[in-house]
Amino acid sequence: MTNNKIEELCTLHTNLSEVDIEIIKSLAANLFLIADLNKANVFVDCLTKEGKHAIVVAEASPTTAKSIYSKPIVGKFAYDVFEPSVLSSLKTGKPIFLNRALTQEGRTVNQSVVPIKNNRDKVIGTLIMEKDISEQLKTQEKMEALSEATETLSEILVGITQNRPIIPEMLEESLFLIDDRGRIVYCNPSASNLIQETYADGHWVDRMLIEFFPEINSILEDPEDLLIKELTILNRFFQVKKIRLSMKESEYGFFVILKNITELREKERELIVKSVAIREIHHRVKNNLQTVASLLRLQMRRGLPEESKIHFEESLNRITSIAAVYEIILSNSTVDDVDLYQLIEKIGNELVKESGVDKNISLSYSGPNIQIKSNKAVTVALVVNELVQNCVKHAFKTIESGEIEVQLQQMDSQIIVQVIDNGEGYSPPSKSSLGLDIVRTLIEHDLSGQFKIHKAENGTVASVVFPI
Known part of the structure; x- marks a missing residue:
């Protein structure tokens, strides 16, 4: 496997930086030694730009044992449904050992996966070792x-x-x-x-x-x-x-x-039919939400009183935030789980893009990939929408540029979402704020959680804590 091929695949299919690609290339140079030592096939997989699956960028077959692959698989994609360990390690940064998996050629193997990290401790790929256990x-x-x-x-x-x-x-x-x-x-x-x-x-x-x-x-x-x-x-x-x-x-x-085993096979068939039906329902809900959003945009383009425009924008953002939940559901292999990090990132980017605020505002995200159920994801989507929207509109009134950071954490059985800005700082409103009222109601009643917002030394911190 040449370094040029690795660089070509990483540049075309991943978001890795030049420095990260060099780390991958350096590791790939030793793959054949690792393969011979362990009498196993070894690979390097990296997450694709879309974040839905991985791509094989380097491989090595052992000379000390029979290879489990008859053809090269560099450039092929690894999907979550067949190799969940690879995608899990890429997203969580945790190693997984001796997990049973299905190869690109349909063989059953024992698969061990360890994350590859850069000097900032960010996962940039996975090193995978596979041993054929079909005969076993x-x-x-x-x-x-x-x-x-x-x-x-x-x-x-x-x-x-x-x-x-x-x-x-x-x-x-x-x-x-x-x-x-x-x-x-x-x-x-x-x-x-x-x-x-x-x-x-x-x-x-x-x-x-x-x-x-x-x-x-x-x-x-x-x-x-x-x-x-x-x-x-x-x-x-x-x-x-x-x-x-x-x-x-x-x-x-x-x-x-x-x-x-008739009953078992019938239940399996029913689950497949149910899964397809649920996915179709989610698809229709997403389309209906996007239709409503399009109608609102059309009305806004035809002209609105200035005092009504802000209310239309807020309603539009809430609708698109809910639609984002269903987009992520449809992009996943499961029909009822949502990646919280991916959801927050999608909502935040859309808000800044659609805000129309003539200021230089940057948005960053940090935290692990956490899976939550779709019904909770809809609530979190609305909460994050309100908090980020609040920052964009109110935190930088007298400031030309600013930063908003959304932090995601999991501690024991609780999830913590914080929206932090370096703006003017929070001051309690003189009258009730609809956005914050929505946030409190959703967190307390739908998530059984707690909400706090306070002025920090430099800006504002809004914290949401709810049980998994």
């Missing part, structure tokens, strides 16, 4: 199934020889013992009931299993001694396990377990 998982699954089958078979044989009730009689799974010709030797009550649900006579003794369930013929004919597959049988979903049985070095037959 298959072996583990086979051993679990074989252990289960062996224990159950032992219980069956002991129960039959001692002529007493046996544990398989009480199991919900359908258990079949068939000989090497495929004829049923034994089945528990659950298996017998499954046959009787479809066939009136229900007689299974010395009959072929595939007479009742032809769908499992391919599993029985498969040469694998142990096989686990999911099949649709009788319009239902079943997990089917087959174990080949040998007694005294001769083939005896198979042990077959059918587990009905």
Whole structure:
């Protein structure tokens, strides 16, 4: 991987500075040593400009072990839904070790991720190590199934020889013992009931299993001694396990377990449908809010009395702040969580852009990425809108330039949002302020939190504290 390629990808797809890119390039020079030492594939991923996913800017395959990738993946994107550890480490700055993930080529791997930071302690990328565990998982699954089958078979044989009730009689799974010709030797009550649900006579003794369930013929004919597959049988979903049985070095037959997972698959389908429906609702809400905002802008362009204009602007800002919540929801992989830092940044930038104030006001943000539910996010959006708007309009009346900083913190089970300016300083209004009344009401009733605003040594500090 050449330094030119790394620089090209970082410049095109990320917001990294030249100094940060040099740090990435310096680390990438040692990737092959790291890969050989750990017998694993290693990568460097960086967050894209949009902040929604990451991009692979450097990689190294080990010469001391087989690579888990058949093709280079530099330049490919890593999405949150497949590699949540990467995105989480990029956003929180926390390392994650031995997390299970799905690679670009669909392999299951153990993935460890550590953040890469610059000299200002800011996360600029992640160093990722991946080891293939696909075969390990298959072996583990086979051993679990074989252990289960062996224990159950032992219980069956002991129960039959001692002529007493046996544990398989009480199991919900359908258990079949068939000989090497495929004829049923034994089945528990659950298996017998499954046959009787479809066939009136229900007689299974010395009959072929595939007479009742032809769908499992391919599993029985498969040469694998142990096989686990999911099949649709009788319009239902079943997990089917087959174990080949040998007694005294001769083939005896198979042990077959059918587990009905129809309810599980139906719930999964319902969740997918529900998720799509919720996302569509959010999309329509966002569009409706944007339509209302457009109508307000149209009315403002056609002319308004000067005393009404400020009220239209405030209403417009409140609407666009709520719309920002739904924009972020739709850009995420989850349908009910909002990144609070991303939301505050979006609202603040829009406010300064749309304020129309002829002053040099800069806005900065600090704090971790915190996920909150969408219903709380709407309230926080309105609160931040009012506080930043208040700073823009009132903090710099006699000052030509100023700074507003929005700080986000998480302490134990509380979230703290502070809006700090270096303006003229807060003075309690002579009459009630609608904006601050809105802030207090929203914080106390919707967030069960507290609000404080006071004059600082240089400017004003407004603090919001509410439980997660």
